[in-house]
Every structure is written in C-alpha cells, then in structure tokens.
Amino acid sequence: MRLLSCSLSFTLAALTLFAGSTSANEPADTIAFFEKKIRPVLVQHCYQCHAGDADDIGGSLLLDSRDGMMIGGDTGPAIKPGDADASTLVAALRYESAEMPPDGQLPDQVIQDFERWIAAGAVDPRKTDAVQPPPREAIDIDAGREFWAFRPIELVTPSTTTYPSSRGLIDQYLLDRLSQSNLDPNATAPATVRLRRLAFDLTGLPPDQDLLNRWIADPSPEHWQRIVDQLLSSAEFAEQWARHWMDVARYADSNGSDFNATHHEAWRYRDYLVRSFAADRPVDQMITQQIAGDLLRYENDAERYDNVVATTFLMLGTKMLSERDKSKLQMDVVDEQIDTVGRAFLALTLGCARCHDHKFDPVPTEDYYALAGIFKSTRTLNGESQKYVSDWNRV
Structure with missing residues (x-):
C-alpha cells in the first residue's frame, strides 16, 4: 500500500513538472509559424504606428509585444486567442472596421495566416513588456462648446469707412475684411461677364442671346435688378x-x-x-x-x-x-x-x-x-x- 502511494505521488509530481515545462515553452512549430508568418508582417506594416518607439501611437495600440496586443488600444484588445472572428486585429486586416494597413489591404493569404495564428492560440514568444502609451487627454465637452462656432451669433457692425466700390451692406463687410488684410478688391467685371456669372450661379446655364442683348443695351442698376428677379423666378433656378x-x-x-x-x-x-x-x-x-x-x-x-x-x-x-x-x-x-x-x-x-x-x-x-x-x-x-x-x- 505504501509502495502504491509512493508510486502515485511520483507520477503526479512528474505530471505537474511536465505540465509546467510545456506552459513555459511553446511548441517549436507554433513559434516558427509566428516568426515566419506573423512577426515580419507586423514589423513591415504595423510597427511604424503601433510600436513603443513610434512618434505617434495610433489608437493607443501597441503591436510590438503580446502584452500590447492583449491590452489593446482605444477599441479594446487587438486579439482574442482562439477566436479570430472576435479579434479586432483580424477585422481591421479584413477591412471590416478600421482599414489596416491604411495604404492597401494585405493579400488574402496573409490575412488567413493571422486567422490561423489567432485560432491556434496566438502563440507569441516576444517577452518584452508592453510600453503603455501615454493616456489620451480627456475630451472637455464643456470647453469645446465655448469655441466660437458653437456660440450665439453676435452682430458685428462694419466700419463707417466708405469704400468707392461698395454697393451695399454685404460689400461693406467684405471690403472691411479685405482692408484688414491689406488687400484691394478686384476691379468691377465687364457687364457681359457679370451677367454670365449671375446666370451660371442662379440657373447653371449661360444667359440666352436675347437676355444678353437686352443687358448690353441697358446695363443700368435698375435693369440688373430686374434680370436678377427674372432669373430667380425661372424654372431653371x-x-x-x-x-x-x-x-x-x-x-x-x-x-x-x-x-x-x-x-x-x-x-x-x-x-x-x-x-x-x-x-x-x-x-x-x-x-x-x-x-x-x-x-x-x-x-x-x-x-x-x-x-x-x-x-x-x-x-x-x-x-x-x-x-x-x-x-x-x-x-x-x-x-x-x-x-x-x-x-x-x-x-x-x-x-x-x-x-x-x-x-x-x-x-x-x-x-x-x-x-x-x-x-x-x-x-x-x-x-x-x-x-x-x-x-x-x-x-
């Protein structure tokens, strides 16, 4: 009875030792697959933006270590060992979510290699601890609402300066801004050019010959106003x-x-x-x-x-x-x-x-x-x- 007990204890100890050694040392073929099929792709296509020494770590995601992949970035862990379809890295490679790499989708065979690698447990011999990217600055919603574009519109009165080319209040605003930038307005366009611009803006079509002839015969401001009204009331407008x-x-x-x-x-x-x-x-x-x-x-x-x-x-x-x-x-x-x-x-x-x-x-x-x-x-x-x-x- 004592002999059986000792034998059983030895067997359990041996099994425990064996189990510990296999968890510490991944099978050579899975490591070889990673080194041949996975690591080179990561280095060539991903490390520029997703490694600890990158100038700007994209999406707070590091792919230069297993820890980095498991911790993930803004959208969560990059891989889920044993489940390729649930891994955001695979979704990005398939162009189902974020399209990575952004300069062009990788060949189907490469994507299938990543699917196979993750499905098999995502064996990764890299032991370097993941360098945590600096936390992103929190988005201050209240401060953002103070930006001028989100504030109530304030009435700004143009200056009292009289500009020779000013024809109304809108011109006054524009000329004020030009003056602040030390710019001079363009000269007034010829009458026929102004009519073509008006017609194209309002109707998408050039003025017909009859309208052009009438405008040439009478280029007065009053006639211009009538032409504007005519085009605004047209079906083409x-x-x-x-x-x-x-x-x-x-x-x-x-x-x-x-x-x-x-x-x-x-x-x-x-x-x-x-x-x-x-x-x-x-x-x-x-x-x-x-x-x-x-x-x-x-x-x-x-x-x-x-x-x-x-x-x-x-x-x-x-x-x-x-x-x-x-x-x-x-x-x-x-x-x-x-x-x-x-x-x-x-x-x-x-x-x-x-x-x-x-x-x-x-x-x-x-x-x-x-x-x-x-x-x-x-x-x-x-x-x-x-x-x-x-x-x-x-x-």
Whole structure:
C-alpha cells in the first residue's frame, strides 16, 4: 500500500513538472509559424504606428509585444486567442472596421495566416513588456462648446469707412475684411461677364442671346435688378438649386452598395425640392419637413403630401441592405441618418460619436445615442420592413 502511494505521488509530481515545462515553452512549430508568418508582417506594416518607439501611437495600440496586443488600444484588445472572428486585429486586416494597413489591404493569404495564428492560440514568444502609451487627454465637452462656432451669433457692425466700390451692406463687410488684410478688391467685371456669372450661379446655364442683348443695351442698376428677379423666378433656378440640395441629401434613384435596390418613388422627393425652391419656401420650414414632416400639422392634402414626401430625405443614402444581422442593419440605418443630418444641417460629423465622444467637436456619445433613440423609433419604411431587402424595392 505504501509502495502504491509512493508510486502515485511520483507520477503526479512528474505530471505537474511536465505540465509546467510545456506552459513555459511553446511548441517549436507554433513559434516558427509566428516568426515566419506573423512577426515580419507586423514589423513591415504595423510597427511604424503601433510600436513603443513610434512618434505617434495610433489608437493607443501597441503591436510590438503580446502584452500590447492583449491590452489593446482605444477599441479594446487587438486579439482574442482562439477566436479570430472576435479579434479586432483580424477585422481591421479584413477591412471590416478600421482599414489596416491604411495604404492597401494585405493579400488574402496573409490575412488567413493571422486567422490561423489567432485560432491556434496566438502563440507569441516576444517577452518584452508592453510600453503603455501615454493616456489620451480627456475630451472637455464643456470647453469645446465655448469655441466660437458653437456660440450665439453676435452682430458685428462694419466700419463707417466708405469704400468707392461698395454697393451695399454685404460689400461693406467684405471690403472691411479685405482692408484688414491689406488687400484691394478686384476691379468691377465687364457687364457681359457679370451677367454670365449671375446666370451660371442662379440657373447653371449661360444667359440666352436675347437676355444678353437686352443687358448690353441697358446695363443700368435698375435693369440688373430686374434680370436678377427674372432669373430667380425661372424654372431653371428651382431645378439648379434643388440639384445642389440633392447632392447634400445623397439623392439617387437606387440604393447603390451591395444590393442596388431601385427607389421607384424617389422622384417625388426631387419634385418636392423643385417646388420648394420655386415657391421660395423658407429654409427652416424645409428642414423641419425633411426631418419630421409626417408629424407636422397641415391645412390640406397638398400640404400633407409635401410634408410626408419631404421625409424621403431620411430614407435616401447607401445602406448595407444584405447585412444578415437585422438588428445591426437597423442601427446602421440610424447611424447613416444621424451622420447625414449632422453634415447637412450642422456641418458636424455626428457619426464619430457612435463609438466614443467626438475627438474634435463637443458631441458626447450620450448625445449621439439620445438622438439615435429618436431615429430608432422612426419607421424608415412601413412597419419593420427596413429589416428586409425586398421591401426597399418598393420605396
């Protein structure tokens, strides 16, 4: 009995010793795979921005040690040993999230090597302790809101200096600024050149010969005012400026992207814009209609029609309709809507705050998701049909 006990103790001790030695020394073939397939790629394509001696460590992420990969950067750990699909490093190499390296995607075979390496446990013999990058300076939202662009508009009165070329208050402001920079205004353009500029700006077309002849015959300020009014009331003016807004609204007759669903009724939004510019509809009214027109009061069917059609603004734009995760598709649609509203009406990239407080503008993630809650409860299509690709064909 004592002999059996001693033998068992020896066996357990041997197994313990063996287990300790294998955890301390990775199998040679896995190390060789790392040294041959993984480390050279990291050195050549990643260390410039993601090593301890980099001038500016991108995303606070270090890839020159296993510790650095496991600690990760702004978006969390770079690798999850045993699960390549859950590793942000692989997602970046596949160009599914951040596109790394930024100067061009690596060959499929290299990406597959990284997938295989991580799936096998991400064996990494590098023993250098990860150098922690300096913490990023916290984003001060309150201080950002003091920037001049976010402050209430203050009325600035131009100087009382009289400029010979001044034709009105706007000229006075411009000439003031030129004077502060020691610049002289250009000479007044010839009459025919001014007419061409006016016509192209307002209608996108050159003046016709009849208008040109009438202007040459009478280049008076009064006649100029009549020509301006004539062009502003033309159908071409409404079409030209509706076209400008259609660029902002990412207008197209189809979705584009992976599944190019045709928007059969999108023309109604185009015509709404033309009508709005032709009727000199106030800009604030157009903005309200395009964001929440279906909630507005209306006096008649025509007004109700315009209010609803205007909300096509939210439906337009490229969307990844073949996304299999339908919850993600819904949030991606919301994100695209928020991003467009921010760019179109605020000149801000609100979409940056989806993952973190905006790094350059005073937009916290909290505000992004407060707005996302509104758009999430907005039915982009009837019911919940935005989940299904086939339903976008009926738009």
